[in-house]
Amino acid sequence: MSQVPRFRTVLSCSLLVVSLGTAAAACSGSDSNPLASTPFDAGGQISFSGSKGHGKADPNKPLEITTKNGSGRITDVTATDASGRRLAGELSADGTRWHSTAPLAAGAHYTLRVAIENGRGRPGNRKFTFDTKSSSHRLNATFGPEAGAYGVGQPITAKLSAPVKAKADRAKVERALKVDSVPAVVGSWYWVDSKTLHYRPKEYWPAHSKINVHSNLNGIKITDKLYGGAAKPLKITTGDRLEALTDAGSDVMTVKRNGKVINTIPVTLGKPGFSTRNGVKVVLGKEYYVQMKSTSIGIAAGSSDSYDLPVYYATRVTWSGEYVHAAPWSVGSQGVANTSHGCTGMSTANATWFFNTFHKGDLVSVVGSAGDTMTPFDNGFGDWNLSWDKWRKGSALVAGKQAESSPTDTARLRPVAF
Template structure:
């Protein structure tokens, strides 16, 4: 839209004397009014673009752009002092006040309103605020609508940690088919690390078909015990370690080798602790193999692989892999395992007879990629960031 000039009241110096006679004092010319222009004007401004304030003459000393709630858009004055540009975009459905001051202590102000977004994008975040999670839990953000402007969105995402953990964002397709971006450390987290995630997305344009974001998001969480699980399909045993020390070895029965009922292998993560749930084989493409209530269930993939109690299969624990893909164990072992496990604990399946690794988006499969492979999925430089 066309810019508009903002005029402050003229600030003038007084001349000495009265009447027509000269007093010998030099007359001071009045200062010209301060005039600035703003790239966004009016009551129906399109959101999703930075605010730019330009001074007609002189140099800017300070610019402040605030919304109706008092929140300020950060920005910077150019090296020549002529222009100020906001670091963030104007948000949809907001009212802004612009206040500018030059190096001569003159000021000018105006205001504008942005229109509501035609389409709004939203996000879902995997780690609730205040959570304590295991050492393999990534930050995972799933978008309601497509994100074509991945680089612009990623620029507004920030992870800060208490120990400067090295990590990187990576873009993948979620199991749901939606766009998703995860932040994974280079190696598993260190116990005790505090993590803060800022998603400064308000006013950012997702790109074609995605719409604008209309709010910011954030979360904070802590890394708990370094507890790791490994299932060996050959020995039919599940081993648990904590801080590198062996805790327990549990006889299990995993997926039946050689077909759809085989287990996924590789590095997975305990995604959720769901407790007692109904499991129906028809919902995961296994016809009418089973339909029952299952206790102490912990999800490993979105496609339905769990670790859980399986008392009906007791004769095969430690002897044969005969399940429909899950890792089953006795009620007593499952109860203890469930109680001590954390969401975010690494869960690795090794040995023969699996159906390979699940897709990255079918759970938290990024740990099956090398560090360089993961960094390459960033929409920015492909290099790591320290949080």
């Protein structure tokens, strides 16, 4: 008796499987479930306003998809260009019309996929491809610096081929300029002027980062007549975190690698009237030999402050002529007094070590000087002298006024030399 119920259970399951199989066979190929049917070619039931034949679509006109003679309704539309960018659009409530709500890219190749349902609910689809007309007015971007290895203070730059002034237009550009890094950082672009942007993280780049810069600007409508152009991508890396901090009160430079002190160097900075700039500077380059002349900074020949000297192992930190360099004539003052015309002077042995250790993008800072603070943009890379809050205000994607600074104020640009 105990096995009878078990037998009946198995038998019932078998009948259930057979019943389901029969039901499935009955549904296959039946019009009673149109969603199980193979989608039909909907080309004859829809039309779109894109290019006809071998023509190209006008990117200034919206794309429109409609059903013909009320034949069903549109259920989905995707329009994607060759870069993978999707075109935003809107479907009417009755499903008879879809139209783009964002401008098409110029000089682009689009793939359009449309899904519909006919009057009985049967699905259909159709794929179209078309091209848009090119624009002769292109906004190109050139990224800097050149590809290679840099210090952790190196900003990214973008130089535009035409000015962009309106904030809404700047926002379009800024969204398309991408900076990716490993490890990831929080960073932002800053509009230095209408043709120049700088990008930096909130903090310095992490040591040994990989940074990729690219643009999605190509074909994007910026203004009524200006479209984005191509941009060559950029890849750079960072090395160790190298920082040189000089205290003008003690005339000692402390050098750190990845936070650990690796050297202390007696130096001399700018004397009264030629005080070295305070703040963070970024190494711009290195020159084994520079002939420094006082006339280049407005000191008349023959005056008590005039000079014309060969200078060696010169590491540049401003475009106006501030260097860290060998100054064998002032060894007696190094670590004791400030006697230069604005540069950081040290012994030849120490300058050789500094020259061989520091590279473009490494950090050189001065505190306690009577000089002005390094300006952000007009004399090298003083980007790090803006607080993060002020830096963010230089972005077109952030609400509020741009940071109060004078990036093109040349009145504050005072050349210095040895």
